[in-house]
Amino acid sequence: MQFVLDTLVELIPGLWVSIQMAAVAIAVGIPLGFGAGLALNSPSKALRWITITLVEIFRGFPALLTLYLVYFGLTNIVTLGRFTAVMIAFGVTTAAYTAEIFRASIASVPKGQIEAAQSVALSRGQITSRIILPHVLNIAVPPIIGIAIITFQGTALAYAIGARELLGTAYSIGMIQFRVLEPLLLAALLYLLVTSLMAWLEILAERRVARLTGTNGNRVRARRRNRVGRQLRRDDRALGLAEARITP
Amino acid sequence: MLDPAYILEGLWITIQIWFGALIVSTVLAIPVAMLRRTKNPGARFLGALWAWIARGIPPIAWLIIIFFGLSLGIISAVPVLAAIVGLGIVNSAYLGDSIRAGLDSVPDGQREGAASVALNRWDTLFRVVLPQAVPVMLASAAAYSITLLKNTAIASIIGANELVFYAYNAVQVGADPLLSFFTIGLVYLAFTVPVGIIARWLDTRVRRGTVKVAH
Amino acid sequence: MTNPDGAPALSAKNICKSFGDKKILRGISVDVAKGEHIAIIGPSGSGKSTFIRCLNLLEMPDNGTLRLDGQQVLDAELKTPTRSVRSLRKRVGMVFQSFNLFSTHTALENVSLAQRLALGRTRDESSTRSEELLKRVGLKDHMDKRPGQLSGGQQQRVAIARTLAMDPEVILFDEPTSAIDPEMRVEVLKVMTELAEGGMTMMMVTHEIEFAKQAADRVMFLADGEVMEMGPSGQILTDPENERIRRFVNALSGVI
Structure with a gap:
């Protein structure tokens, strides 16, 4: 029993490093993913194709391979610490996974709201930051937490x-x-604990979205679907299934 | 430079782990899905507990625990076997959900309809329910199989001589890391992209089908 | 920016627009005097919506010119840069059929957002103005609600307040009551009537014949992307000479 307690105490710094790694990877990945989501909605065909290629590469590569690619591959150019390598590799992987979520959420902003924003003379940058971004943040949070769990x-x-x-x-x-x-x-128990905590946050976030956007009629059905398919949908999104569909 | 002959050898091991884990996860997932669909709360809890533990622990931790921590005879001695079992456990949770979602997608009316024309349970399952449920299962199972394939890379860490293991060792003895790892990545893409296209195609077909049933 | 020679508030010349091969507008011209109210009516597919959207450049006309208060703001052939598109939109307001309120913002924020971002007013200035406008359209108690919590009629009144907050020279209405339950339309029409009586220059696509009779000075009847008839509202809406217009107006008024 003493051994268990001692070990737990010794594991805490390691857990802290894991959390920090995940946090920086997510902090790097989300803005990149949002940028990619914007690019995937861009009218420019060239930009869309470049983005699709990058997203498919980093979504199709095993994360371990991307990590090796960065850690060993980039040493020819710059010397990277382990933490920095993890930040870059998993940041890019997270970006590739979230790109589809962002693309779908951006595409779901009603066209009328963009037109209304134009009609009151907002600039493109203002429309992106004041109209599109809040909408995306509202609906994309639960699936993004799902990706954060994977990260x-x-x-x-x-x-x-x-x-x-x-x-x-x-x-x-x-x-x-x-x-x-x-x-x-x-260690496995600690992973399980953090993962469960994040999954719980995901449920809370999903309820919030349902409250903000859902009508009463859909709520019961949505809840049932959530129970059966939350994990399913989370992975579908990561894999580019479900609403995540790249159509160039 | 990487030697194509070695790449093929590594690919062969990768495919063994992939298919092996697919088989293990299917064998595990069917009872898990059944447990979670019963009315007995105890059985449902057991099923949920399994799924929670299987996917709450990172795949790499599973492999390390099985290979270094446990003493499961031959499984803990041969890296490829340890990887097949570990990844099979993780994937069983996902596959169990695919099966469940597939069975759930068949409306109750279909079973009632089968009962009304006096089909027995066996015929109901194989002639009515499964033909509708299997495409739904396959769509998400195909998508999960991509994750599984990518996770086979982890087996290199416990010494299974698959694709990444080979590239890693080649880099240690002087191959260009950027080029080597990228080349290996392209081998994965050669599988993930087509399977992804199949999964999306199945998914759209299934969705279209569901819409038709719903209206 | 007063104009001594009394130029029209809005002047559109030969506005043309096609989508692909389909010609939607075949050269529409109109001069709207200051304080004038023009109702645009016509069967669906006649180009009413496209025309009014062209006036705010939500659709870019393929051809034609636009003048505001005598000032040229658009020559479609010259491809006016974005900056002047934005400055035009500051001066021309738009009210949409489906309200198009920003769903993530409260009623108050909907009204004040563009005041701050596009007109550069301070937070205080814009909130004071927004509160005043929301009171004016009868929504004093709903300022902190989100669009989802408001009825269609309430949402449309917020949208009108949002437009008014820009102090536009002209307001365009694109079927402002079509998406609202009949019993809720009255409150929106009341606000619009008040605006009209206050001297606002307005162009409105509408199916509300009674409202148009009272509020509009002139009526423009569009068919197949062209102006079929244009004249005083009393004449066109009560006793149209053209048989097609007569049938259309009767159908809308419920006369068989």
Whole structure:
């Protein structure tokens, strides 16, 4: 029991590193993803195709491969610390996953609202930041949290380049103590805990969206659908299924 | 430079892990989906618990636990087997949802209709329910299989000699990292892009079908 | 910006617009005097909406010129730059059939947003003005509600306040009551009547014959992208000479 407690205490710094990694990757990925979403809605065919290609590449590459690509590949050009490599690699991966969500949410802004904004003489930049962005933030938050969960779990891959995040910390405690299983299981429990917390936030966010946009009639159906298919839809979005569909 | 012969060898191992994990996850997912569709709250809880644990823990943590932490005989000794079991467990949670969503998508009226013309349970399942549910299942299962394929890369960390393992070692002995990893990435894209297109095509077909039924 | 020679508030010359091969507007011209109210009527597909949207450049005309208060603001062939498109829109207001309120903003924010962003008014100035306008359209108690919480009639009144806040020289109405339940239309029409009595220059696409009779000075009857008839509202709406207009007006008034 004492061993369990001691291990838990030793794991906390690792957990903190994992959370920080996920946070910076998300902080990098979301603006990039929003930019990509705007580009995917752009009238310029060339811009759309370039964006589609980039999104498909980073969505199709295993995240571990992207991490290696950045960590080992970019060392020829600049020397990267592990944390920076994780930030870039998972930031780009997160951007690729969120691009579709943003594209679909931007496309869902009613055309009339854009016209109304034009009719009161708002500029393009103002329309993007004051009309489109709030709308997107409202409806895209739950699926974005879904992607954030994937990003958080993905930070465990940083173990492979020797980062001292949660999994790496657990593994090295196990090596030192000659008791591998317990630290690993405790780390797994912590992953489970954070993931569940995020999933709970996702549910809250979904309720909020339902309250903001939903009519009463749809609510019951929406709730039932949520129960069965939340995880399903989350992954569908990440994979570009569901409403996420790239049509150049 | 990477040697094409080695790439093919790595690809062969990658495909073994992919298909192996698909089989393991299918075997696990069917009872999980059944548990979650029963009326018994205890059984439903068990099913939900399995799904929660299977996907709440990162795939790489599963592999490390199975390979380094547990002593499951041959499974914990052969990296490819450990990867097949670990990734199979993770994917079973997703696949279980696909199966559930597929069965849920068949309206109750279809079963009632089958009962009204005195079909037995077996015929109802195989002649009425499954033909409608399978396309729905396949659409999302195909999408999940892409995630699974990408996750096979993790097996390299426990020493399975698949695609990424080979590229990683080639880079260690002097191959250009940018070029090597990118080339391997293209091999993955050669699978993920077509499967993604199939999944989207199935998805649109299924949706169109559902709309027709609904109206 | 007063004009000594009493130029029209809005003058459109030979406005043409096609979508693909389909010619929607075949050269429409109109001069709207200051304080004048013109009702645009016509069967669906006649180009009424497209015409009024061209006046605010939500559709860019293929051909024609626009003048505001004697000043040329658009020559379609010269491809006017965006800056002048925005300055035109500051001077010409638009009220849409489906209100088009910003769904993420409250009624008050809907009215004050463009005052701050497009006219550069301060937060205080714009809120004071918005409150005053919302009171004027009878929505004193609904200022902090979002569009989803308001009825169609209330939303349209917010939209009118949003337009008024820009202090436009002309307001364009595109079927402002068509998407509202009949019992709620009255309150919107009341606000529009008040505006008309206050001397606002207005152009309105509408199917409300009774309202047009009272509020409009002139009526423009559009058919197939052309002006079929233009004249005093009393004459055209009560006793039209043209058989096609007569049938149309009778159908809208419920006379068989």
